[in-house]
Amino acid sequence: MQVVHERCCGLDVHKKTVVACILMTQANGEVQRHIRTFSTMTAGLLALSDWLESLAVTVIAMESTGIYWRPVFNLLEEGRSVILVNAQHMKAIPGRKTDIKDSEWLADLLRHGLLKASFIPPAPVRELRDLTRYRKTLVQERADEVNRLHKVLETANVKLTAVATDVLGKSGRAMLDALVKGTTDPEILAELARGRLRQKLPQLQEALDGRVEAHHRLLLKHILAHVAFLEQTLEQLQQDIEERLEPYKDAMTLLMSIPAIAELAAATILGEIGDDMTRFPSAKHLASWAGVCPGNKQSGGKRLSGKTTQGNATLRAILAEVVWVISHMKDNYLSAQYHRLARRLGKKKAVVAVSHSLLVIIYHVLSTKQPYRDLGADYFEQRDSTRLTQRSVRQLEALGYTVTLVPKEVA
Numbered sequence: 286m287q288v289v290h291e292r293c294c295g296l297d298v299h300k301k302t303v304v305a306c307i308l309m310t311q312a313n314g315e316v317q318r319h320i321r322t323f324s325t326m327t328a329g330l331l332a333l334s335d336w337l338e339s340l341a342v343t344v345i346a347m348e349s350t351g352i353y354w355r356p357v358f359n360l361l362e363e364g365r366s367v368i369l370v371n372a373q374h375m376k377a378i379p380g381r382k383t384d385i386k387d388s389e390w391l392a393d394l395l396r397h398g399l400l401k402a403s404f405i406p407p408a409p410v411r412e413l414r415d416l417t418r419y420r421k422t423l424v425q426e427r428a429d430e431v432n433r434l435h436k437v438l439e440t441a442n443v444k445l446t447a448v449a450t451d452v453l454g455k456s457g458r459a460m461l462d463a464l465v466k467g468t469t470d471p472e473i474l475a476e477l478a479r480g481r482l483r484q485k486l487p488q489l490q491e492a493l494d495g496r497v498e499a500h501h502r503l504l505l506k507h508i509l510a511h512v513a514f515l516e517q518t519l520e521q522l523q524q525d526i527e528e529r530l531e532p533y534k535d536a537m538t539l540l541m542s543i544p545a546i547a548e549l550a551a552a553t554i555l556g557e558i559g560d561d562m563t564r565f566p567s568a569k570h571l572a573s574w575a576g577v578c579p580g581n582k583q584s585g586g587k588r589l590s591g592k593t594t595q596g597n598a599t600l601r602a603i604l605a606e607v608v609w610v611i612s613h614m615k616d617n618y619l620s621a622q623y624h625r626l627a628r629r630l631g632k633k634k635a636v637v638a639v640s641h642s643l644l645v646i647i648y649h650v651l652s653t654k655q656p657y658r659d660l661g662a663d664y665f666e667q668r669d670s671t672r673l674t675q676r677s678v679r680q681l682e683a684l685g686y687t688v689t690l691v692p693k694e695v696a
Contacts (some may be wrong), residue, residue, distance in 0.1 A: 287397065287398070288310050288397060289395055289396065289397055289398030290341065290344045290395060290396050290398065291307075291309065291310040291396075292307070292309050292310070292341060292342050292343070292344070293307070293308055293342065293344045293345070293346070293394075293395045293396050294306065294307045294308075294337060294342045294343075294344070294345045294346070294392060295308075295346050295347070295358065295387075295388045295390065295391025295392030295393070295394075295395055296345060296346070296347035296348075296349070296386045296388060296391065297348070297385075297387040297388040297391065298325070298347050298348065298350045298353050298354050299325070299350070299353060299384070300325065300353055301324065301325055302322050302323065302324060302384075302598075303322070303323050303324075303325055303329075303330075303333065304320065304321075304384040304385055304387070304388045304604040305320065305321050305322075305333060305336070305337075305358060305388060306318060306320045306321065306385065306388035306389045306391070306392045307319040307320075307337070307340055307342055307392065308393065309387075310396070315691045316396075317460075318389070319340065319434070319532045320385055320388065320389070321333075321336065322384075323336075324491075324682045325353065325356065325357065327356075327360070330356065330357060330360045330361070333357075333360075334360060334361055335363070336387045342365075343364070343365045343366060344365070344366050344368070344395065345361060345365055345366070345367045345368065345395075346368040346370055346391050346392070346394070346400050347367070347368075347369060347370065347391065348366075348369075348370050348372055348387075348393040348616070349369050349370065349371060349372065349403060350372075353371060354691075358405070362647070365533065368395065368400055368402040368403075369401050369402065369405055370391070370401070370402070370403065371401070371403055372421065381618070381660065383656055385567050387673050392640050401676060404564055404565070404574055406557075406558070406564075407559065407561075409529065409532065410555070410556060410559040410560075412529060413526065413530070413533075413555060413556040414556035414557060415531045415556075416522060416525055416526050416529065416556070417526060417556040417599075418556070418599055419522065420519065420522050420523070420526065421553075421599070422516055423518060424519065426515060427512060427516065429516045429518070430508055430512050430515065431452070431453065431512065433504075433508055434453075434461075434505070434508050434509075434512070435452065436504055437501055437504045437508065438452075438495075438505075440460065440496075440501070441495045441497045441498065441501040442495035442496045443464070443492065443493060443495035443497065444491075444492035444493075445457065445460065445489075445492055445493060447492055448482075448485055448488045448489055448492045449482060449489075454484045455479055455480075455481045456477060456478045456480070459477040459479075460475075460477050460478075460493065460508075461505060461509060461662040462509075463477060464497055464502065464505060465502050465505050465506045466511065467502070469495075469497055471489075471490040471491070471492075471494040472494070472570065473491040474490075474493045475489035475490045475493055475584060482599050491650050494639075512623075515558075518628055522584050526552055526553075530552055530555070533555055533560055533652070536560035536651060537551050537552070537555070538656075538662055539650045539651060539654065539656055539657075540550065540555070540647065540651075542555060542602070542650070542656035542657040543643070543646060543647065543650065543657045544611060544614060544619060544620070544657075544659070545608075545610040545611045545614065545619075546607055546615045547605045550603055550606065550607055553599070553600075553603045554603060554604075554647065555598055557597055557598065557600040557603075558571065558647075560650055560651055562651045562652040567582065568644070568645040568648040568649065569662075571648050572641050572644050572645060573594070574596060574597065575596045575597050575600045575601060575604070575644055576593050576594045576595055576596015576597060576598075576601055577593065577596065577601060577604065577637060577641045577644055578593065578641050579592075579593060580592050581595060593637060600644075601621065601640065604640040604643055604644060605636050605637075605640055606608050607640075607643060607645060608623065608636045608639045609636065611623060611643075612624070612627070612632075612635075612636075612640065612652070615662060615685055616659040616662050617659050617661070617662055618661060618662065618664050619639055619642065619643065619646075621662045621663070621664060621665055622639055622642060622664065622665070623635050623636075625665055626638050626639065628695055645667060650685060674690070
């Protein structure tokens with residue numbers, strides 16, 4: 286078998302240790318193996334870097350093991366080609382399994398050029414990705430706290446959520462603060478309502494007539510304090526995200542030219558795929574990497590499961606959110622595609638299908654550096670005018686009408 290890399294290294298990464306196997310092909314075809322185990326502490330990884338440099342190894346492969354590959358990659362990527370390998374693309378050799386055998390197997394596959402590198406965005410994009418993912422986690426955590434708040438109010442027989450749309454609005458917060466401080470009179474609490482909520486004073490008085498005990502006030506106090514902390518953190522985090530978006534202003538503008546993609550969605554998409562589409566050979570490769578295209582599995586001339594792969598869960602989620610917003614629109618090509626597919630396939634499959642189309646559009650917009658130009662909500666009707674005409678005629682004839690088609694005269 287042809288040798289692609291004469292000097293290469295395979296890394297088997299774990300939480301505490303990393304096993305490195307270097308294969309060096311000599312002029313006579315013999316292969317020298319050098320195997321060492323290093324700590325995953327910074328000092329150990331620096332020692333690994335020095336060892337690789339002393340043996341002139343610049344090509345490295347390692348398996349994507351949870352989050353443990355990140356510190357290794359960060360310290361070894363400068364000046365080297367580090368290939369992160371999907372575990373599905375390599376198989377451990379059968380028989381006895383050890384960390385040394387795994388590293389040898391990785392190095393041998395790399396030596397013959399049989400490994401496929403995973404997509405790893407550059408450092409600035411990875412930083413933006415970490416911040417946008419953390420923001421999503423905080424938003425989910427805030428939603429969990431709001432749900433806990435609703436449960437505490439229910440257990441205290443306070444039906445504020447049945448009257449007020451937003452319990453944490455200005456009126457709701459004023460009432461909750463009063464409850465925490467010991468106010469229980471429903472008339473006094475209801476008078477804290479503002480704006481249009483004052484039109485529901487009788488309903489508010491009835492809803493606020495509860496049985497709030499001391500432990501309820503204690504829970505409300507801690508929940509409200511946590512919600513306030515999360516909101517302040519989200520505000521600061523948003524400022525940090527905006528600072529890191531400065532170099533990507535043009536890409537943000539291009540993405541926001543697509544219907545339903547706002548600033549937050551554009552930032553999340555950039556954090557996942559970056560703005561350099563040359564990393565993907567085509568839009569199909571990007572869709573496959575994201576997991577929004579049908580699976581390709583055939584055997585014996587039969588097509589088996591077409592289930593989508595897991596792909597990038599964060600990217601899939603934000604694409605689905607954008608498509609859900611698009612599904613409530615009626616004035617663009619993507620909304621027409623969604624409603625066309627939802628009638629035939631159902632809403633969930635339509636969301637995945639339109640997510641694929643949306644990602645293809647994103648690929649071409651970022652590749653060409655040109656804003657999105659919509660095909661129009663009537664694109665499918667214009668494309669299938671003949672079939673639409675025939676179907677309409679059949680429907681009218683089925684209702685008992687005789688249909689005669691006369692071309693419209695052009696003025």
